[in-house]
Structures are given as C-alpha cells and as structure tokens.
Amino acid sequence: MSFADLGLSDDLLRAVTDAGYTEPTPIQRQAIPSVLMGKDLIGIAQTGTGKTAAFVLPMIDVLGEGRTRALMPRSLILEPTRELAAQVAENFEKYGVNHKLSMALLIGGVQMGDQVKALEKGVDVLIATPGRLMDLYGRGKILLTGCSLLVIDEADRMLDMGFIPDIEEICTKLPKVRQTLLFSATMPPPIKKLADRFLSDPKTIEVARPASTNTNITQRIVQVSATAHVKRDVLRRLLQQDEVSNAIIFCNRKTTVRDLNKSLKKHGFRSAEIHGDMDQSARIAELDRFKNGDVNILVASDVAARGIDVKGVSHVFNFDAPWHPDDYVHRIGRTGRGGATGTAYTLVTPEDAENIAEIEKLTGHKIERVPSPVAVDGAEDAPAPKRTRGGKRDTKKAAPRREEAAAEAPAKPRSRRAAPAREEAPAAPAPREESRARPQRDERPVREERPVRDDRRRRRDQDDGPDEGWNGPIPDFLNYVIEG
DNA sequence: AAAAAAG
Numbered sequence A: 001m002s003f004a005d006l007g008l009s010d011d012l013l014r015a016v017t018d019a020g021y022t023e024p025t026p027i028q029r030q031a032i033p034s035v036l037m038g039k040d041l042i043g044i045a046q047t048g049t050g051k052t053a054a055f056v057l058p059m060i061d062v063l064g065e066g067r068t069r070a071l072m073p074r075s076l077i078l079e080p081t082r083e084l085a086a087q088v089a090e091n092f093e094k095y096g097v098n099h100k101l102s103m104a105l106l107i108g109g110v111q112m113g114d115q116v117k118a119l120e121k122g123v124d125v126l127i128a129t130p131g132r133l134m135d136l137y138g139r140g141k142i143l144l145t146g147c148s149l150l151v152i153d154e155a156d157r158m159l160d161m162g163f164i165p166d167i168e169e170i171c172t173k174l175p176k177v178r179q180t181l182l183f184s185a186t187m188p189p190p191i192k193k194l195a196d197r198f199l200s201d202p203k204t205i206e207v208a209r210p211a212s213t214n215t216n217i218t219q220r221i222v223q224v225s226a227t228a229h230v231k232r233d234v235l236r237r238l239l240q241q242d243e244v245s246n247a248i249i250f251c252n253r254k255t256t257v258r259d260l261n262k263s264l265k266k267h268g269f270r271s272a273e274i275h276g277d278m279d280q281s282a283r284i285a286e287l288d289r290f291k292n293g294d295v296n297i298l299v300a301s302d303v304a305a306r307g308i309d310v311k312g313v314s315h316v317f318n319f320d321a322p323w324h325p326d327d328y329v330h331r332i333g334r335t336g337r338g339g340a341t342g343t344a345y346t347l348v349t350p351e352d353a354e355n356i357a358e359i360e361k362l363t364g365h366k367i368e369r370v371p372s373p374v375a376v377d378g379a380e381d382a383p384a385p386k387r388t389r390g391g392k393r394d395t396k397k398a399a400p401r402r403e404e405a406a407a408e409a410p411a412k413p414r415s416r417r418a419a420p421a422r423e424e425a426p427a428a429p430a431p432r433e434e435s436r437a438r439p440q441r442d443e444r445p446v447r448e449e450r451p452v453r454d455d456r457r458r459r460r461d462q463d464d465g466p467d468e469g470w471n472g473p474i475p476d477f478l479n480y481v482i483e484g
Numbered sequence B: 001a002a003a004a005a006a007g
Helices: A010-018 A026-036 A051-065 A082-096 A114-122 A131-137 A155-160 A164-173 A189-198 A226-239 A254-266 A281-289 A325-332 A350-363
Strands: A041-044 A075-078 A102-108 A125-128 A149-152 A177-183 A203-206 A218-223 A247-250 A269-274 A296-299 A313-316 A340-346 A368-370
Touching: A010 A051, A010 A082, A026 A041, A026 A051, A026 A177, A026 A189, A026 A203, A041 A051, A051 A075, A051 A082, A051 A114, A051 A149, A051 A177, A051 A340, A075 A131, A075 A164, A082 A102, A082 A125, A082 A281, A102 A131, A125 A131, A131 A164, A155 A164, A155 A177, A155 A189, A164 A189, A177 A189, A218 A296, A226 A254, A226 A340, A254 A269, A269 A281, A281 A296, A296 A350, A313 A325, A325 A340, A325 A350
Parallel strands: A041 A177, A041 A203, A075 A125, A075 A149, A102 A125, A149 A177, A218 A340, A218 A368, A247 A296, A247 A313, A269 A296, A313 A340
Antiparallel strands: none
C-alpha cells in the first residue's frame, strides 16, 4: 500500500515523495480515502500516529479542486495550542508546495495586524487556536460562511482546556452543510456529545495509542525526597550518567521551570525553557534553540507535553511527577519518536505515590525503580566548581538533527522494528564517551561514579507504525501567509 | 492543584 493507492493527486504525491515518504501509516490509510470522498470522520488517535498528515494531505487535494483564489476561507483547522497550530501550518506548507493555496495562522500572542491583512486578501485555510479566532471573528474580520471543511484536532485536549463552548459556538457560525473531521486521543462523553451534535454519519477510525506499554521507551522511576535542591542534584547526576544527547525536562509549575533552568545553566548545562508565561516570540525562540541544537536541554511546563514533535529527543525527565496519568503518557511520548528508542525518568517523592499508582494502572505497566544516583547520606546541592573553560567545545556536535522530517508525516518505508536512533539518524548520536548533556566543562566532578549500565530495554518491538518527528524551521509568526 | 488560551 502506497500513497498512490489512496486517491491523492499527482501534485500531492510528488510533494509527499519529495519529502521522502512512500508508505502511509494506518490512520492515513484509513482516513485519506474517506476524507477525499467528503465523509465526516472521527479519528481516535494522538500525535505520533501520522494524524496530521491524515487530514492535511486530503484537505490539500479537496481545496485544490475548488477555485484557486479564495474570497473567503474554505476550511478551518482548530488546534488547542499555538505550537500545534504552527506545526500544522508547517505541514500545509510542506505538502502544499505544488498547490496554489493560501493560509493564515491565527493564534494569540502575536500582533493581529498581519493576520488581518492575510484575511483581507483572502485565504483558503485557517489554522487557528480558539481564542484568537473568536477574537478576530468578534471584530468582524473573519467570514466563516464559506468554511465547508472543519477539522477539530485534539478534541479531548480542547475539552481539558475549557474550549468546548468556544468550539460549539464556532461550529454554529459555519455552514450547516459541510465536512467535519474530529480527532481525539480519547472519547470522553462530552466529546462524544460534541461529535453527535456536529458530525453527520461519521466514519470512525481508531489506531493504537503510541505510548501504551509495549513501546520503545524505557521507563524508570527514581525515588527522591521532596526537597527541591535534592531533586535538582539527582537530576544533574542522571543527566550526566546516562547517554543523554538531548532531553526535555517537565515540571508541574512555571516557577519550577524557571528555577530549574536557572540552576541548570548555573551548573554549566546548556538549557532553555518554555512555559505559558513567556510571550510567544520567546517560546518560539526557545523551542527553536532546542530544535536546532543550540541547547540540548529544554525545561518545560505541560505546554510542551502534547504534540510537540522534535526529532531525536533521547530522554524525557519528569522533574515533577505529573498530576494526571494522561499527562505522563503525553510527556514521555516526546521521546522514542520516529522509531527510535527513548528513556523516560520520573523523580518521585513520597507524596507522589498515588499518582504513580494511577499511571501504572493506566499504562498497565509497572515502572522499574532504579536507585538514586545521589548517596542518601547527603550529597549536597553544591555549586558548580569554578574552573576555566579550556576544554573541548561540543556545541557543534549538539546540533545533530539535520535530516528533514515532518510532524505527523507519513512513515518512511522502513522496518517496523524499533531501531536505535543512532542507526537511522547518523548525525544524531553521540559517542557514549561524550554524553552531551554533560556540563560544558572539561572534567566531571571527581566523585561521580558511572554506574554500570545494564539491562537497557532497547530494541523492543513497537506495535504502532513508525512515525516521523518534525524538525522544520519555526515559522515566522509575524508574517505567516503562504501565497499561492 | 497546574497549565493552556484572548488581552
């Protein structure tokens, strides 16, 4: 089964081929023909399954068959976060190269001016977060009466974030006769209700959750005391001892994100931070620094837990155990992507016991407990030893992710077997002697002992199709219109 | 409980 068998146009197939993909993922196989036929669709799937391409590809063809110069937007894609909206826009740009389609990315945190200008010129596709869309609509800047194709992406997350009333309102502004696609990782009752109300005779497709038990992510728990400095100490040891080429570290609070990033930088790590209190340009800039390898550590709030798709993340650390088991699944799903292996550590304090139990219940998988790398008798949170920076610089090598890959892109033809990242991405891996998460010092602390690394559960089968990470450049939000 | 999203 190839993309050519799905009924896509030659122009589109060329774009897909040029991007290096030939074999559709399961959700793409099932969704694309149905979308092309104009049917409503419920897709139970989360990021990491090729979901985005499953609607972007057929949408491009559907829109391409209509008039090429839109007087008013003909389609609308709703995303819960700005970052996800941007990733979808990237996909449109990439697969739409051979089509004369224009789009506008309508998200908060950036000036409205350029978005308004784009709308006035006329676009085919709106990619939006609900808040900014409603805002622009309220100002009379958007006509939704021509939007006969609607995509509601990550519906369960929209629910979590309280967007459902907005979604309902937006739906009522759209033409009654339209095609609606709804994607959601789970189907809680409110989402079912939403689907019943706004979709007609939908086809339902479901693909396996990528981050259930049998994946290529090695999960570990490290018991720690609740003290912040002890947790930071443990984290630093883990960053140094393991083969960490790059890592996302999740915290539960924005203040913790800031404090931890500050502390890591003080200790010589190359880290960046992302959370919702930062303005959009700063968020983009930090994410970009992580994606292009300027830094190899990203300290993040749950703004980055879902959907954010960076190729080649070797480790996820939960500095705080997440409150909700779903968040755990999403967080650790930032690693082990694209068929690579990944490792997820969770620092667990005695108070977290209940949450961990919930996580293990959800995943049906008992997470391995490993001993803390910090001696119980009290390694202190000692300041970084002052020393001169004469040693080797490894910043260049920390920018390993060169190869193209699209978020949610169709799978490359390759073995379904999970392979170590270093075999498929020759630029990415670090020699194990030079774990790049190490502080930029030429020596490591004297008392650090490297534990014997054994029993790493690598090369396990995964039951999902491989998926590709996204590593494209960050779109220029201030001026984001693709002209046809 | 937190974070996210409109400003």
